Amino acid sequence: MIEVFAAVVGLSVAALIVYLVRRDQLHVNHGLGWLLVAACFGLLGFAPGIFDWIATFLGISYPPVLALTIAIALLVIKALLTDIEYSKLKIRNQRLVQRLAILETELQGLDEKRDQPDQ
Numbered sequence: 001m002i003e004v005f006a007a008v009v010g011l012s013v014a015a016l017i018v019y020l021v022r023r024d025q026l027h028v029n030h031g032l033g034w035l036l037v038a039a040c041f042g043l044l045g046f047a048p049g050i051f052d053w054i055a056t057f058l059g060i061s062y063p064p065v066l067a068l069t070i071a072i073a074l075l076v077i078k079a080l081l082t083d084i085e086y087s088k089l090k091i092r093n094q095r096l097v098q099r100l101a102i103l104e105t106e107l108q109g110l111d112e113k114r115d116q117p118d119q
Contacts, residue, residue, distance in 0.1 A: 007045025014038035037074075 017034045020026035026034070043050065055063035 003045050003048050005045070006041055006048070010038050010041030010043070010045055013041060033078075 014035060017026065017031050017038060021028055021031040051067055052063045055061075055066040058066065060066050
């Protein structure tokens with residue numbers, strides 16, 4: 001029963017991601033990562049023994065630990081990538097504000113020059 005649930009969740013997440021990418025509510029770069037997550041859900045649903053085999057191959061005696069370790073690692077990587085993107089956007093925003101201030105100062109100078117009578 002859990003296999004069917006995981007497969008349905010994986011396929012549902014994949015369909016939702018495709019829908020969000022097509023509607024321009026999710027950037028393609030983010031969508032690819034989420035599609036990978038959905039594919040893993042679907043794979044687990046259709047072939048749950050894969051994690052057992054990988055865990056045995058890696059010498060892990062309790063296979064669910066492998067899934068939890070991978071999930072935690074992916075969440076940490078996602079948080080790191082989000083922070084990197086946020087930092088880039090913050091720097092870009094700060095530079096845009098500075099450029100706007102420079103342009104406003106130049107515009108005020110031109111207005112003052114225009115308003116002064118010719119001598």
